[in-house]
Amino acid sequence: MSASTQRLTEIRTQIDDLDEQLLGLLNRRASLSREVGQLKSDSLDIVFKPFREKEVLNRLNALSPGILPEDHLRAIYREILSSSRRLQQPQTVAYLGPEGTFTHLAGLEYLGRSMDFSPCPTLHDVFLTVASRKADLGVIPLENSLQGSVGQSLDLFLQYNVYIHAELFSRISHALLATNADLASVRTVYSHPQALAQCSGWLRTNVPQAVVVPTESTAAAAAQAEREGKGSAAIGHPRLVERYGLKAVALDIQDLPDNWTRFLVIGPTPTVGSSRDKTSLLFTTPDRPGALAAILNLLADQGLNLTKLESRPLKGEKWKYVFFMDVECDLSQEQYENTIKHLTSLCHTMRVLGSYPTGPHLYGAGITQESS
Numbered sequence: 001m002s003a004s005t006q007r008l009t010e011i012r013t014q015i016d017d018l019d020e021q022l023l024g025l026l027n028r029r030a031s032l033s034r035e036v037g038q039l040k041s042d043s044l045d046i047v048f049k050p051f052r053e054k055e056v057l058n059r060l061n062a063l064s065p066g067i068l069p070e071d072h073l074r075a076i077y078r079e080i081l082s083s084s085r086r087l088q089q090p091q092t093v094a095y096l097g098p099e100g101t102f103t104h105l106a107g108l109e110y111l112g113r114s115m116d117f118s119p120c121p122t123l124h125d126v127f128l129t130v131a132s133r134k135a136d137l138g139v140i141p142l143e144n145s146l147q148g149s150v151g152q153s154l155d156l157f158l159q160y161n162v163y164i165h166a167e168l169f170s171r172i173s174h175a176l177l178a179t180n181a182d183l184a185s186v187r188t189v190y191s192h193p194q195a196l197a198q199c200s201g202w203l204r205t206n207v208p209q210a211v212v213v214p215t216e217s218t219a220a221a222a223a224q225a226e227r228e229g230k231g232s233a234a235i236g237h238p239r240l241v242e243r244y245g246l247k248a249v250a251l252d253i254q255d256l257p258d259n260w261t262r263f264l265v266i267g268p269t270p271t272v273g274s275s276r277d278k279t280s281l282l283f284t285t286p287d288r289p290g291a292l293a294a295i296l297n298l299l300a301d302q303g304l305n306l307t308k309l310e311s312r313p314l315k316g317e318k319w320k321y322v323f324f325m326d327v328e329c330d331l332s333q334e335q336y337e338n339t340i341k342h343l344t345s346l347c348h349t350m351r352v353l354g355s356y357p358t359g360p361h362l363y364g365a366g367i368t369q370e371s372s
């Protein structure tokens, strides 16, 4: 036996030994998590605790000697935490489907594979499914770094009593998908309006002859392009290629390479407990001069930083608006009780959508390029 073969045998014996230890430790972790699950079920508490999960990951990152890159550690723990949640209680996650949408892939990358992902044909159905408790959680796109807010998502918060539990940022790279690789033959390009808008420059330059047709999702667009065959194309995640038997005719076709979407994880009940990083609010103001300024001044006086303020038309009431605001602070803490009371008194209507941890930036499903 050569020296290197002998060393290989030795190393593999050590790896087997470590795997046994890991197996024992993972089982002990699972058993403790089950016990947490029992306590939660006794007190009717929520299984998914994103702030605690962030704390677990941050602590391990800080302790890690660094041989295992940070994004590998995150990917491994994503599945440990996913399994841990499942052992407490299987969780159904509604998302804008069908399979392979950016929302689906972002949800998988953030929540792991031990969740029961359930596709919904429209965003409306995701909100309805969560609000009616047919799913424990939902994943929705909220805003894109190139195209701004997904207006429909903001509007649906007005219609349904759902709450924000977590956020995540996912890098979006679009591909043109078709059964036929010839760009000149493309007559119709299907996709979600956000994806079409994020690639509008590329489309104008590369397939000026094509008509763009909006669809409910990028995956629905891929299915349509596959059904129609030659002359039709879709814009979506390159992974849709495998699911729908298409070719990736062009990659990275978004107008700016650094294209990110912020997704939210929503649930039917508000979150409670440990301190979170930010709070989202939905409010309308009285119709008088300075109404919005009074709200902004109150937050400024408290030293609270705003990270988003957006108005949307109030449906059915022309030229009236609802505001969606993100504040960099956990307004559910007892110390802000008076601030919330004061804020509510300055608003016409006010709803706290949730306090949650600032989300991670994820670079794509699987082990990511975050640290390379």
Ligand SMILES: C=C(O[C@@H]1C=C(C(=O)O)C=C[C@H]1O)C(=O)O
Pocket: 033, 036, 047, 048, 049, 050, 052, 053, 056, 080, 081, 084, 085, 088
């Ligand atoms: C174990 C818990 O439940 C879930 C699983 C976690 C884990 O395995 O570490 C952390 C947070 C929760 O999403 C907990 O709340 O501590």
